[in-house]
Every structure is written in structure tokens, then in C-alpha cells.
Amino acid sequence: MNNGAKMIFPKALNLDNLIFRIGEVSKMLNVSTRQLRYWEQKGYIQSMRNKCGESRVFDMKNFMCINLMKYYLNQGFTLAKSHEFAKQNLKNMKLLRNFMTNSFQGIENVNDRPAINLGYFDKEQTSILYGFIDNEDSVSYKVIKK
DNA sequence: CTTCTAACA
């Protein structure tokens, strides 16, 4: 049923190579360049420099960190707290991403419905766990014998 | 045009 296209998703979707300049980040996340430089000075975020003394460049990890910090700041938290929460979020996202890439085995059709193959359910590898999207915000699971 | 640093009616 599935050809070579099924495993592309997790590994080919690598956004970690994307980098942004300070002005781009500022516009995209509604954070002033002044703030970004200050946050870096405080050690909350890191940037790479093109050349010595040249302009700042942020990678995806820091982009996400800035995005999260902005979110918590909007919630009324202090800068320090916002960074603390953002840092924890990044850890959780890394964990979740690792879990997803390792559990995702492809999209298949089960009972005429799109089903997400989440790998073997038991150690003996006799049954597989499938996940289903019921609605926009509802999922369900089913264990099926091979 | 963009970014950098430093300083402040």
C-alpha cells in the first residue's frame, strides 16, 4: 500500500537549517531589535555572526525561544520567568519531536480511514497501534493484530 | 537598505 513516500515526512522536514537576521525575527515575532540584543546580552538567547562584528543571525532554536518568550511576556510574566518557561517548553518540544519521529511509521488505510501507524504495540510485535483523527481536535486509537 | 554600538530631551 505504501511506497517510498511514507517515511519522508519526519526526516526530510528539517527546519533547523533555517536562519534569520535580527530584522526578520523582529518583524515576524513582533519583538524589537533592541529587545533581541538585550536578551542576548542577558544570555537568554544566542546568535551567530556572519563575520567578525557583523550582523546577528538566529537559528531555529533561538527563533522558537524568542517566540515563546514573547508569548509569556504577553501573558504578563517577567523576562526572567518568560525565559524559564520558554526553556522548559523547548525541552518538551525536543522530547515530543523525538518521540514522534521514532514512533511514526507512516500513514495507512484502516477501515477505509486514514490511520497513523505508531509502531508495534507489544514486545512480541504481533499487533500495531494506530491513531485516528476523528475531528479537528479529537483523536482515537486502535490496536490491530498483524 | 540593514545592522552595530553607545548613550540619553
Place this chain on the structure above:
DNA sequence: TGTTAGAA
């Protein structure tokens, strides 16, 4: 933090 200035 905003907003400048002059330089790169």
C-alpha cells in the same frame, strides 16, 4: 525599553 546618532 524606545529612540536616537554616526559608522560599517
